[in-house]
Amino acid sequence: MLIAVLLGFVFAPLWNLLGRWIKGSFSWLPALLPAGLFLYFASLYPVTQNGPLLTSTPWIPSMGVNLDFRLDGLSLLFALLITGIGTGVFIYASYYLKGHRHLDRFFAYISFFMASMLGVVLADNLLLLIIFWELTSISSYFLIGFDHEAAKSRRNALQALVITGLGGFLLLAGFVLIGTVAESFSIAQLLGTAGSLQNHPLYGWMLALVCAGAFTKSAQFPFHFWLPGAMAAPTPVSAYLHSATMVKAGVYLLARFTPMLGGTDYWQYTLISFGGITMLYSAFHAMHRKDLKEILAYSTVAALGMLVFLLGIGTQQALLAAGVFILTHALYKATLFLVAGMLDHETGTRHIEKLRGLRKVMWPVAIAGGIAALSSAGVPLTYGFIGKDLIYDATLKAINWPWVLTAVALVTNILVLYAGFQAGIRPFTGPLPDHHRTLHLPNARLWLPACVLALLCLAFGILPALTNGLAGAVASAIANTPVDAHLAIWHGFNTVLALSGLTLLAGFLLYGWFAPPEGKLQQRWEHLSPESLYRKAGQGFTWFAGKYTRLLHNGNLRSYVFSIITFIILLLGTKILTGVHLYFDRRAVVGGLRLYDVVIFVVTLAAIWKSISTNSRITAVASLGVVGYCICLLFVIYSAPDLAMTQFTIDTLTVVLFVLVLFRLPRFLRINDKLWQDGILAALFGGLISLIALGALNEPTTKETSEFYAENAYLLAKGKNIVNVMLVDFRGFDTMIEITVLSIAALGVYSLMKLRISSDNKE
């Protein structure tokens, strides 16, 4: 199973390497990958009937993260959908994107996605699950933005990534919380101890975080808008990711956590209300759209809402209905997407007003679209009928307010029927416009997958018992107790049948008599939709970041220095005033003052003052020289002859260099803005340094290091001048590096002097 999951990751780069053949006549080659995997998972079906299949490979055992995979009914359903619909989509795409210059890249992305998605539904370890979860978001980003030259694609891809990435982040927090509380990240073990999490004080957080992850991924209101946006992707991607697989990852997650977190009032109310609002809202929106893919996107969101809603109800009938509806929806919605893609591919438009009578030129497509639309409507003898029956059965037997829930489901189903007919039947009925007469049937690689899926809708609809085993296994896995499924077409005359009839009748009437005005809904409410709010939030954030950056990172050196110094003053000042005991030891600090000390002090102060106040550069530099010589004198008096010599030399050199280099420059700028502000800041800083120095002086010092050098300078290094000995002997290596630094500075100086940029080259 490990190999099965990782195979997609291995093949993804391989398709790129084989790019030339993929773009040539071997474009069917990648389809073998999902087909093989489909057969593999189908062959595991009998095994899973006896209980979940577990495999484990050590990965990071120290952190309890292993490559653990677990296959039960729920995982198997998803694995079969991923690989089965994947096969169809791969074949379809090989023709749909024929001649596209990045076809190889497309297959690489989509294989990568398929592998990640398999990882999500098979992972037994929560941390492993989140890794695959994020990988699906990332590969989905690349697939939505596949047409990367269009700004809209890029924007919508980013939007999807932001929303799902945000959810993934919250989900990770939820998983860590659950893992810490339960002391295990293994889903199998968590299922074993089911029931303990619901009573934990942090249950509310776990529920909120897991729901945040699931709702963003599965496009629940108010996070739904990324899904219609994701329709910027090529149609095979929409059919695969955004109807059958990735968007159902959130549903999978909720189903998986039903035994661990479900069954409480919070769970029920959260899921039912989010799911209910989502399905009504988006089914209503689906009715008002005219673009084929937008209609399908909104009806997909409605279906996802329905699934969340059913999981929220949480009875065995509801879980069974959810399991069956996952399969039903995947079959008919993928078909409808494939049909929509074909229409777009052949006619160049997706606007339903412009598509009429196409049955005359592409009858297999019409059959596939028709069956899928009937299945989505829940007409008897299609699989959708079975699914719809189970939904009504579940809502009628719900614990709280069965009639309210049934009404919500009824309205949604009527609207979904309308949307399905708009997408699957309307383009093929009526008269064929003249400009479409030249059209012909597309390549079999396009219509065959859709027809196979449509046939499955029909086959399962006529013989629903075929799926008994799988549906039962799915419901058992969700409920964590054995559930038996007995799917049948005929249950006798009862309320459920009446509701189904009512759905069909109302739906047909609506379809026949009602044409919603185009675009009116969007125009009126667009500024309040979650999507525009998201946009505004994004713009606000950019604006804030821009302001903030311009304020702090304004390119003005002085304000950098200013803010750094301000910060240091605040930091050190607080510490000095609150944490350090400052006192003034009169004898130690003032004692032994001589006249020449005072003279040097006064001269230094005067020179500093002159150097900062003068308007002549020569005076300033000369004053600096005086300052340097005064320091030199201090060194002489206070027993540092080596320092005095060095200071003397260096100071002279600096002055000479200054004069030589700068003497031809103009006078100082006379601008002296912010004088007071800078002056106060500088004075504060100087005072602070003095205080720190005073505090440090009051501290006792140890002289161990000095004593070592004093005793050993002659004995070990045969030198009598201790400072010299330290520099050239004990710390000789430091001095060598210092010389290196100086050499580099010298090189810099030399090259700057030699660098000749003529004034012509300045621009």
Next chain:
Amino acid sequence: MELLLLILIGVFYATGIFMMLRRSMVKLLIGIILLGNGANLLIFLLGGITRGKPPIIPEAEKALTGAYADPVPQALILTAIVISFGLQSFAIVLLKRVHVLIQSDDLNDLNTPDTSI
């Protein structure tokens, strides 16, 4: 004397920062030099100052005994003086070069990396 040095160090730091905040590039350079001097004196003062006892072993003896000036800060300062000379000379030449190129001594003219050179 420590008191005078404390004040002097404060003045060095204050004037150094003040000059670094001026718009003129030459003043920036003067600020850096003043700041460097202040830092050297700070290290010197904190090592403890002693009058007339340089850390040099007398002719007849093999080790330094009694009171003597601390050689460790002196070695540090010596290194610092030399390095700051490297920095100063590089800065002076760089400043000259910038001035030749943009014909300005004003730091506010340098507030974007896109200033064409």
